[in-house]
Amino acid sequence: xxxxxxxxDLPATAYAVLGLLSFxxxxxxxxxxxxxxxxxxxxWSPAQSxxxxxxxxxxxxxxxxxxxxxxxxxxxxxxxRITGEGLRAFRTWLDEAPVEPPSLKHAAALRLFFGHQAxxxxxxxxxxxxxxxxxxxxxxxxxxxxxxxxxxxxxxxSLVAEWGERYYAAELEAVQRTLDRLAEHExxxxxxxxx
Amino acid sequence: xxxxxxxxDLPATAYAVLGLLSFxxxxxxxxxxxxxxxxxxxxWSPAQSxxxxxxxxxxxxxxxxxxxxxxxxxxxxxxxRITGEGLRAFRTWLDEAPVEPPSLKHAAALRLFFGHQAxxxxxxxxxxxxxxxxxxxxxxxxxxxxxxxxxxxxxxxSLVAEWGERYYAAELEAVQRTLDRLAEHExxxxxxxxx
DNA sequence: ATGGGCATGTAACGAGTTACATGATTTT
DNA sequence: AAAATCATGTAACTCGTTACATGCCCAT
Numbered sequence: 280x281x282x283x284x285x286x287x288d289l290p291a292t293a294y295a296v297l298g299l300l301s302f303x304x305x306x307x308x309x310x311x312x313x314x315x316x317x318x319x320x321x322x323w324s325p326a327q328s329x330x331x332x333x334x335x336x337x338x339x340x341x342x343x344x345x346x347x348x349x350x351x352x353x354x355x356x357x358x359x360r361i362t363g364e365g366l367r368a369f370r371t372w373l374d375e376a377p378v379e380p381p382s383l384k385h386a387a388a389l390r391l392f393f394g395h396q397a398x399x400x401x402x403x404x405x406x407x408x409x410x411x412x413x414x415x416x417x418x419x420x421x422x423x424x425x426x427x428x429x430x431x432x433x434x435x436x437s438l439v440a441e442w443g444e445r446y447y448a449a450e451l452e453a454v455q456r457t458l459d460r461l462a463e464h465e466x467x468x469x470x471x472x473x474x
Numbered sequence: 475x476x477x478x479x480x481x482x483d484l485p486a487t488a489y490a491v492l493g494l495l496s497f498x499x500x501x502x503x504x505x506x507x508x509x510x511x512x513x514x515x516x517x518w519s520p521a522q523s524x525x526x527x528x529x530x531x532x533x534x535x536x537x538x539x540x541x542x543x544x545x546x547x548x549x550x551x552x553x554x555r556i557t558g559e560g561l562r563a564f565r566t567w568l569d570e571a572p573v574e575p576p577s578l579k580h581a582a583a584l585r586l587f588f589g590h591q592a593x594x595x596x597x598x599x600x601x602x603x604x605x606x607x608x609x610x611x612x613x614x615x616x617x618x619x620x621x622x623x624x625x626x627x628x629x630x631x632s633l634v635a636e637w638g639e640r641y642y643a644a645e646l647e648a649v650q651r652t653l654d655r656l657a658e659h660e661x662x663x664x665x666x667x668x669x
Numbered sequence: 670a671t672g673g674g675c676a677t678g679t680a681a682c683g684a685g686t687t688a689c690a691t692g693a694t695t696t697t
Numbered sequence: 698a699a700a701a702t703c704a705t706g707t708a709a710c711t712c713g714t715t716a717c718a719t720g721c722c723c724a725t
Contacts (some may be wrong), residue, residue: 291581298588309676321583324713326660331678332528352710353720354677366591374593378600379581380607385487386574388637393493394630396561398569402630412575434659435589435597442583442652447646457637464629504704526706548703614679628690652688676716686711695702 284376289336290326291379294372297342300361301369302432307358308324308334315458317436320420320443334359342368391457403461410454417447479571484531486574487520489567491528496564497627499602500541502553503529512631515615515638529554537563546668557661598656605649612642 284290284309300306306314308331315324325333334357337343342365343369348356361369378383387409427433479485495501501509503526510519520528529552532538536562543551554608556564582604589597619635622628 286683291579292585292712295584298584298591299586301591307574307676308678309674318584318587321575321578321580321587323579325712328715329713331695332713339612350676350721351512367590370591370593373585373588373591374596378585378603379579381578381580381582381604382518382580383516383576384486384518384574385516385576387576388634389486389490389493390568390573391637392513392516392631392634393496393564393568394633395627396493396496396565398565401569409576414514432590436587438586438589438652438655439583441655442586442648445651446645449648450641453637453640453644456640457633460633460636487684501705503706504702520684523687524685527685527723545704547694551704671725673722673724676720680717681715683714684712687709689707689708692705693703695700697698697700697718 288376289372292329293333293337294369295322296325296330297361297365297369298336300343300359301366302370303361305358305360307356316407317423320416320423321439321446328442335364338419340368341365354405406454406458406461410451410458413447413450413454417444417451420444420447483571484535484567485526488528488532489564489571490517491520492518492532492556492560492564493568495538495554496561498556500553500555502551506554512618515611515618516634516641532560536560559645598653601649601653601656605646605653608642608645608649612639612646615639615642 295318296311296315299311304310307393308327311330311334312327315330318324334343334345338345338359342362346358346360348358350356362372389407390397390405391402420440424437424444427440428437430437436460478619490513491506491510494506496582499505503522506529507522507525510525513519529538533540533554536557538554539556539557541553543553545551585592585600588596589625615638616634619632623632625632
């Protein structure tokens with residue numbers, strides 16, 4: 280879970296939050312939650328409560344500064360801005376921290392792997408649902424990409440979006456091929472062996 | 475971390491271990507660790523200590539049976555076999571449990587996303603390392619695939635391997651394109667904006 | 670007046686990891 | 698004689714989640 284990290288160093292999630300602040304805006308935890316949602320296409324999005332916790336930690340380290348805006352009858356609104364120290368720390372992480380290998384948890388592929396135990400038609404159903412969801416995700420990603428495509432500050436996020444679009448398009452093709460291969464199987468030998 | 479699950483239900487990891495036993499062999503925790511390694515191409519591989527813990531839990535539920543083989547001067551060797559109840563539970567999970575959306579944590583893409591803060595050349599370096607590692611992983615996957623390709627019991631794992639090969643090949647292409655786009659950027663505007 | 674968005678926060682928990690410890694057997 | 702492999706296990710820890718709780722403001 281926490282790999283390759285020198286003691287006292289922060290997890291990638293903390294730097295992801297810090298990085299979202301490195302674009303320069305002053306943001307609330309709520310805002311950050313929204314921004315973090317855009318990471319879901321290639322990284323994952325931390326839970327709301329986790330973001331708040333991460334902000335407290337970053338603040339304790341002096342990586343972000345907090346400004347309070349009093350609100351009547353409920354907790355103050357907290358606005359965060361990255362500090363000079365925070366920016367230095369972020370750049371050091373970006374430039375020097377070892378890049379963890381990408382981790383994929385592909386539940387649909389896991390189901391296929393164990394297909395020998397599945398009910399007839401189940402594997403196909405799982406793959407088709409996966410295809411549908413991938414199509415949706417790709418559509419959403421295209422929308423996000425369109426919104427940021429011409430904004431100079433988002434040149435790099437745009438590159439990631441392009442990459443993601445290719446990624447999901449390839450996934451769609453690969454699923455289709457798997458579906459086809461599955462159909463072949465059912466034609467020749469009947470269902471593959473149940474062991 | 476633990477999503478969509480009815481209370482009392484087990485995490486996907488537990489079912490993955492159970493699934494590895496569903497091929498019918500009697501295996502030790504150590505063996506299972508090896509087998510679980512093959513899941514790393516599309517799912518992740520749990521730590522050794524985690525596998526042992528999972529086996530204890532599966533045993534407590536009656537999903538696996540344990541046979542002890544006494545060894546002189548150290549803990550007994552424990553051999554596990556799936557039970558009828560375990561097989562039923564596994565099939566129910568496979569056929570009925572909601573399939574979690576695939577989760578990707580792509581650390582290299584995260585670095586690219588924040589490229590505006592990176593030192594010159596760093597993003598390229600990260601991508602090139604990612605490409606190298608992906609090539610390695612693909613090579614390993616091809617080897618595994620070759621070993622199982624003609625084994626009837628592994629028809630489904632073979633399909634997953636094919637899928638994986640396409641997946642990693644597509645990733646390689648996508649990274650290359652990103653590298654190219656990056657080079658274009660550096661030609662026209664100089665480095666993209668540092669904000 | 671009701672629902673959705675804004676906004677923060679706590680408590681309890683489960684998942685999964687690293688690091689360590691031990692020792693026999695087999696291979697080099 | 699050393700190193701790798703086989704084999705099990707514990708303890709301390711972090712990460713991240715779900716579920717809950719609160720309450721304002723704005724649009725319908």
